[in-house]
Amino acid sequence: MEKSLKVLLVEDNLIEIMKMKRTISLLKSKHTIHEAKNGEEALQFLEDKSNLPDIILLDLNMPKISGIEFLKILKADDDLKHIPTIILTTSSNQKDLLECYRTGMSGYVLKPLKYEDYVKKIETVLTYWSINELIKI
Amino acid sequence: MREEIEVLQRALERERFARKSAEKILEEKSRNLFTISRELKLTNLHLQQLLDEKSSVLEGIFENINDAYLVIDLQGNILKMNDIAENLFGYNLNEEQLNFTDLIYESDKEYTKNSFITLKEKGSLSNYTIRIVTKSNKIKWIQINASLLFDRNKKPKEAQGIVRDITAIKELELQKEKILHQLEKSNEELKEYAHIVSHDLKSPLRSINALISWIKHDNLDKFDENSLKNFELIEDTLSTMDNLISDILEYSSADADSSNQTKVDLNHLVLELKKVLYIPNHIAINIKNKLPNLVGDKIKFQQLFQNLISNSVKFIDKEKGIIDIDVQDKNTYYQFSVADNGIGIEEKYHKKIFKIFQTLNKNKESTGIGLSIVKKIVNLYQGDIWLESYPQKGTKFIFTLKK
Numbered sequence: 149m150e151k152s153l154k155v156l157l158v159e160d161n162l163i164e165i166m167k168m169k170r171t172i173s174l175l176k177s178k179h180t181i182h183e184a185k186n187g188e189e190a191l192q193f194l195e196d197k198s199n200l201p202d203i204i205l206l207d208l209n210m211p212k213i214s215g216i217e218f219l220k221i222l223k224a225d226d227d228l229k230h231i232p233t234i235i236l237t238t239s240s241n242q243k244d245l246l247e248c249y250r251t252g253m254s255g256y257v258l259k260p261l262k263y264e265d266y267v268k269k270i271e272t273v274l275t276y277w278s279i280n281e282l283i284k285i
Numbered sequence: 286m287r288e289e290i291e292v293l294q295r296a297l298e299r300e301r302f303a304r305k306s307a308e309k310i311l312e313e314k315s316r317n318l319f320t321i322s323r324e325l326k327l328t329n330l331h332l333q334q335l336l337d338e339k340s341s342v343l344e345g346i347f348e349n350i351n352d353a354y355l356v357i358d359l360q361g362n363i364l365k366m367n368d369i370a371e372n373l374f375g376y377n378l379n380e381e382q383l384n385f386t387d388l389i390y391e392s393d394k395e396y397t398k399n400s401f402i403t404l405k406e407k408g409s410l411s412n413y414t415i416r417i418v419t420k421s422n423k424i425k426w427i428q429i430n431a432s433l434l435f436d437r438n439k440k441p442k443e444a445q446g447i448v449r450d451i452t453a454i455k456e457l458e459l460q461k462e463k464i465l466h467q468l469e470k471s472n473e474e475l476k477e478y479a480h481i482v483s484h485d486l487k488s489p490l491r492s493i494n495a496l497i498s499w500i501k502h503d504n505l506d507k508f509d510e511n512s513l514k515n516f517e518l519i520e521d522t523l524s525t526m527d528n529l530i531s532d533i534l535e536y537s538s539a540d541a542d543s544s545n546q547t548k549v550d551l552n553h554l555v556l557e558l559k560k561v562l563y564i565p566n567h568i569a570i571n572i573k574n575k576l577p578n579l580v581g582d583k584i585k586f587q588q589l590f591q592n593l594i595s596n597s598v599k600f601i602d603k604e605k606g607i608i609d610i611d612v613q614d615k616n617t618y619y620q621f622s623v624a625d626n627g628i629g630i631e632e633k634y635h636k637k638i639f640k641i642f643q644t645l646n647k648n649k650e651s652t653g654i655g656l657s658i659v660k661k662i663v664n665l666y667q668g669d670i671w672l673e674s675y676p677q678k679g680t681k682f683i684f685t686l687k688k
Binding site for chain 2: 161163164238239263266
């Protein structure tokens with residue numbers, strides 16, 4: 149039985165947010181998306197411990213707090229570090245990849261050029277995490 | 286009476302004989318003595334000459350070596366030094382006394398103490414490098430090779446040392462280190478910069494693609510065939526742009542010195558590439574001779590063979606495509622070749638194809654960067670690349686890689 153996931157999308161690009169929302173509705177999935185336009189906004193959202201997301205989808209290139217910095221803050225926080233965090237990015241920088249793995253990410257997904265390919269990838273990611281046993285606090 | 290005389294005469298005779306032989310022995314001994322003394326004199330003379338010679342050689346070394354030479358006692362007092370040492374330190378022993386330890390730069394004193402202990406224990410010291418402060422307050426880097434001098438009872442008496450002024454070398458070394466460090470940093474920055482640029486250029490392409498796709502799907506029934514065709518062209522253009530950005534990123538990092546130097550099995554690498562790359566069914570890739578192991582960056586070797594094989598695949602127009610990969614051992618380097626039976630390249634273009642953005646066949650897969658990357662990597666491994674090609678018949682790329 150697939151569960152519906154509560155997803156926090158940390159993404160500063162308006163069109164990327166539209167892409168995700170459209171994908172969710174296209175897939176007719178029951179997952180809910182909460183968006184945060186930057187790291188600060190995401191941290192604010194995460195302050196409410198009664199409403200923590202099941203997974204976080206994180207863009208790496210963001211102003212102010214970068215994705216990697218956000219991931220480090222997350223993984224240093226005892227209340228938050230259990231939340232699986234999947235990186236969504238256009239850059240296949242080996243250095244970033246290594247650092248994210250070391251910091252403790254749960255996935256690193258490259259955004260493909262074609263929207264149809266993007267839909268397929270997001271569908272796979274969401275399906276994978278919805279069949280996983282997730283921690284509920 | 287007569288008998289007595291005879292007895293006496295015989296005794297006299299014996300005595301005369303005895304004296305004669307004694308004289309003979311004496312003469313012989315004295316002759317021996319004379320020879321020995323003459324030999325002794327000769328030896329003495331020879332030794333004297335040898336001593337003079339050695340002294341003068343030593344004197345010559347002392348005065349003429351290009352390095353500073355000095356003798357110190359076990360407390361560090363300088364007993365003797367040559368002109369070069371005087372010039373180096375700026376002191377003159379005829380005018381003042383000098384202890385070697387007083388010359389040493391403050392923060393090197395501790396290290397010197399240990400080195401002096403080593404010298405006493407082992408009897409010699411080599412390439413020991415410190416800074417000294419000269420009389421005119423200049424800091425100089427010096428390198429010392431020293432050994433102990435012993436007295437008759439084999440007790441250490443003094444130490445002698447040859448001191449080389451390596452200030453200039455040391456400064457160059459430090460400069461080189463600084464430049465290398467800067468180069469490394471700017472290389473790193475360049476790589477980082479290339480990634481950021483690539484990301485920032487690729488993101489808008491993804492947005493455009495998504496928007497185009499939505500417009501198309503949301504209005505499928507409203508567009509005529511011509512408009513739909515144009516949408517396809519936009520998507521192709523975006524795809525070309527995306528490939529171009531990826532290739533430029535690859536090109537810009539192709540010559541970055543990599544620290545990932547490992548032994549790479551090229552035969553295995555090419556076999557793996559055959560599995561990963563898109564090779565149409567009508568094209569066969571043959572490895573003619575087993576490819577060797579080479580030390581280098583695996584990713585770069587991969588890029589090298591991948592670009593050449595893809596290039597061949599792209600330009601094969603025959604019903605049965607053949608790509609032959611071969612190698613020859615040329616002692617100090619290997620000579621590889623990748624040959625296909627594709628469309629071939631006219632000779633006037635042979636040089637041009639290695640230049641960046643030069644592509645002879647405009648199509649959406651070709652950005653004109655692949656062979657530039659190949660050339661860059663071959664040059665990185667101190668090799669050369671050239672080709673033999675005939676239009677319609679095929680192309681053979683030949684390249685060398687240093688062992």
